Amino acid sequence: MEDTSFAIHPGKKNEIEGTNYQDVGNFISLATENERLMFKCEHGFVNVEFNTSSIVRIVMNPKTRPKMKTSPAVVKERDSVSYRVNETNEGLTVQSDELTLQIEKHPFRIKVSNNNGKTLVNETIKGLGSSATGEVVCFKDMDKNDHFYGFGEKTGFLDKKGDKLTMWNSDVYAPHNPETDPLYQSIPFFMTLRDEFAFGTFFDNTGKTFFDMRDQEGTYEFRGESGQLDYYIFAGPTMKEVLKQYTSLTGKMPLPPKWALGYHQSRYSYETEEEVRELVHNFLEKEIPVDAIYLDIHYMDGYRVFTFDNDRYPNPKKLIQDLRDQGIRVVPIVDPGVKEDPEYDIYKEGVKNDFFCKYIEGNIYFGDVWPGNSAFPDFTNEYVRNWWGEKHRFYSDLGIEGIWNDMNEPAVFNETKTMDTKVMHDNEGDPKTHRELHNLYGLMMGEATYEGMKKQLDGKRTFLLTRAGYAGVQRYGSVWTGDNRSFWEHLHLALPMCMNLGLSGVAFCGPDVGGFAHDSNGQLLARWTQFGTFTPYFRNHSAIGTARQEPWSFGEDIEEIVKNYIQLRYVWMPQLYRLFKEAHETGVPVMRPLVLEYPEDKKTFNLCDQFMIGENVIVAPIMTPDTEHRVVYLPEGNWIDYWTEERLTGGEHHLVHADIETLPIFIKENSAVAHGAIKTSTDQQEENYQIHLYKASKGKATYNVYEDDGKTFEYETGNVYENELTFTYNDNFLEVTTNRKGRYTPDWKAFTLVIHGKDQLEKVLLDGEDITSIAEEKAGNIIIPLKI
Ligand code: MIG
DSSP states (O other): OTTSGGGGOGGGGGGOSSOOOEEOOSEEEEEEETTEEEEEETTEEEEEEEEETTEEEEEEESSSSOOOOOOTTOOOOOOOOOOEEEEOSSEEEEEOSSEEEEEETTTTEEEEEETTSOEEEOOSSOOEEEOTTSOEEEEEEOOTTEEEEEOSSOOSOSOOTTOEEEEOOOOOOSOOSTTOOOOSEEOOEEEEEETTEEEEEEEOOOSOEEEEEEEETTEEEEEESSSOEEEEEEOOSSHHHHHHHHHHHHOOOOOOOGGGGSOEEOOTTOOSHHHHHHHHHHHHHTTOOOOEEEEOGGGSBTTBTTOOOTTTOSOHHHHHHHHHHTTOEEEEEEOSOEEOOTTSHHHHHHHHTTOBOBOTTSOBOEEEETTEEEEOBOTTSHHHHHHHHHHTHHHHTTTOOEEEEOSTTTOOSSTTSSOOTTOEEOTTTSOEEHHHHGGGHHHHHHHHHHHHHHHHTTTBOOEEEESOEETTGGGTOEEEOOSOBSOHHHHHHHHHHHHHHHTTTOOSEEOEETOSBSOOOHHHHHHHHHHHTTSSSOEEOOOTTSOOOSTTTTOHHHHHHHHHHHHHHHHSHHHHHHHHHHHHHHOOOSEEOHHHHOTTOGGGTTOOSSEEETTTEEEOOOOSTTOOEEEEEEOSSEEEETTTOOEEESSEEEEEEOOTTOOOEEEETTEEEEEOOOOSSTTSOOOOOEEEEEOOSEEEEEEEEEEOOSSBSGGGGTOOEEEEEEEEEETTEEEEEOOEESSOOOSOSEEEEEEESSOOOSEEEETTEEOGGGOEEETTEEEEEEEO
16 A cells, blocks of 8 residues: 555645654753763753763663663773863763763753864754653754765765665665665764764664654754664764774774675576586686675575585585685575474574574564574574574585675565564563664674684684674674665665765675666676776675676677676775775775765765775766766866876866776876786785876875785784885986885785886985886886885
């Protein structure tokens, strides 16, 4: 009925939500305990505490004193933060080194400012409150210059101002269009950019939450259907600082194994061992690089997780070993639903040990998924997570190093698409309903899987791909954006979606290249692969019953283009890897909207048909059929066309030509990028590490080279190679200085400096030594071999 005009029947009007609001009211009393301010008001209780001097947490519970145990999204303990309090009859001022809270008592209102005197959040009209139905609500003043970014995996454009957004992890096979909301991930975090400064807000509520970012008489609003109003304000003052603060609270992405950054090939499904072998044979024969092949649900015995179907896959160990010998990994899908089958070990163990989600009355919850009637492990319990993690020995013993988690919203084939909200979760001994914890299921399954595999791989990095998640998902997995379609519109949709995921802490993300559902076509696959070359996660995947979309599916011309761009991925690998390291350290994503680098430039505020890789590269894919031109906006400075080396002036729009073989790429003048050789997979040693410097005739540039073994966690303890290069140039003179750190010795024992820019060099100094004689000219560039 909701698909017909009945949805807008006039009699439905009174169902519009958010109309009853009970303000927290006047201040009654204040107590201080454990560096925490505890307020009692007429209609609720409010606690305020600092996590660091730049992160403040505010928790309101309408009924009782707030519970301060955080959700599992938060991994950082509270620092001991020094702050000053000044109380009068009218209110209080609470001040840390970075934030100032001005709290009014009548009625109770909180204003938060940064140490530059900029107001971050203010509550002049309404503030904290609740509703008769048990929702928690809060309103903040909206500035006319506000722009909103983040919110995880959302359709629509980059700037979420004017949007209404819901967080409730949902399996949405179709459609994904601008009003499709929610999707698989829930990340109730956003940043506000206001007049060139930024701050962040994280509403840590694991039930269903809503954000209304329309300007409602000068306010925006967020509310939760269940739980407390528990939120954090991050001081910024830049978007990068906010990301650093947010990921210090919810955790950083570990460095993925290098193979996870290569090209991955998937299909629902490669149904047999022969099919996989033939697929791999094609890649090798056609010299198309590939790092991983995915096994979708057909590999299992009756969709039982932790099994192989013996007819389809008679010898998985050998298959996996043979592929491994060719430099290719196998990634199997693992869903949460465990088949109800009293002769199946996993089910037996789960029942015997009381590991499945249950109703409060004690009966197990069953839902219909691929294996039929299934039970669902309660990942909110540590024993269950350890058990599930340990079960992955089945895969690691076969030589598998990466796992793909699907259906972990959790998705169930029924009307509500998920588990009954009355089902209970143990929640480490503090039982709560699925209604209150729904959005945690994917994250906790991710933790169980990642930690289990990590333990079994014994020092080797593991890789997890997950569909569902919550704030903090970056600690465990890479995220793909679910069941998109082979539409040009969905190629376009993926840009703002991935950029906002990146601005929500999830640096490692990407869409199904070529589109999952619907039939792809040659042009679309070519253009989508060009884009995929620069998405942090790069996998071609498609659905059962749709046109095949492996690189060779649409004739030789398309194959050639797709191959060239997959190879280009490997050429750019050293640059991408360095950016992954940066994301691991700072939370600043690999794929960036221009606004992150140019927040003072209005033209970037909602610019999302082009993006940046790091701070100096702009990528502008073509996203419509039969199109060879597009407009590209280049911000201030000069930009070099990667293919033609033409210099373009920034602060302007340019009409660029890009035939089907060309992805427009621009490098900022006076900056550098690292490149490597084309490989068959990341397994192959790097033998041609290059630094490409794009210089003006006069100026300065810097580049931090980063390398490590790409395999282990030794980067955490300094087994890395870093080299801070600085370049100073003036007409025909170039001076290079190096600053090597770390104790790792890369495979490549030397690297090449490639200098773009047409000048002749008459003198080159390396750390003060004259090396002019080893510089040679090649194809219009100057090449200088350097030792590490
Ligand atoms: O309901 O495992 O998003 O990537 O191929 C379909 C089959 C279940 C959904 C995933 C898709 C995967 C498919 N899965």
